[in-house]
Amino acid sequence: MGEAERGDSAPRTRVSYFCANGHETRPAFSLDADIPDEWECTRCGLPASKDRLNPPPPPKNAPYKTHLAYVKERRSDKEAEAILSEALELLRARRAAGEVIY
Template identity: 60%
Template sequence: MAGGNAIRGSRVGAGPMGEAERGEVAPRVFFSYYCANGHTTRPSFAQEPGLVVPETWDCPRCGLPAGQDEANPPNAPRVEPYKTHLAYVKERRSDVDGAQILDEALGALRDRGLIK
């Protein structure tokens, strides 16, 4: 039985795989992105013909969108407040519609004898 502290599948002297075993690394190109909080992000992309670089990149520090123009970073997205079901209903229906629907519902309950 193997020792309790041995790492399974490894051997003494085993190191990380080098480029010789993985192949050559593709040439990289770096682009700077700036967020509204002043953070700078420099993701790398494989340099290839027809490379399309995204206009915005999510800042890994704060999560805000970051753009390539340092002087004019993208604004933070507008956060919509939580709306209740009633708020959505009130957007779709007027008070007159609501009163009419309530009268119909109460009439149906009266016809069934559930309320007086």
């Protein structure tokens, strides 16, 4: 399908965006479009800006936390010991009563 069937393409401009890894991304925008200040790098996915000398810093990702790490944030060691001893007492009482526990 040629331009004759589709119509004329809109006039475009290319804008250079630079990421912290030094990659350059050049998306095309329509001349009447609002050009964003930041764009995602197509090579590494980092944010990129139009300023080659001052690209935006990479986002800081929070490290993965385990369930235990979240529990330790909420409970002190004394609270954990109290909860554990209470659970063990309950378990021992159930076993002493002859209950089968898996």
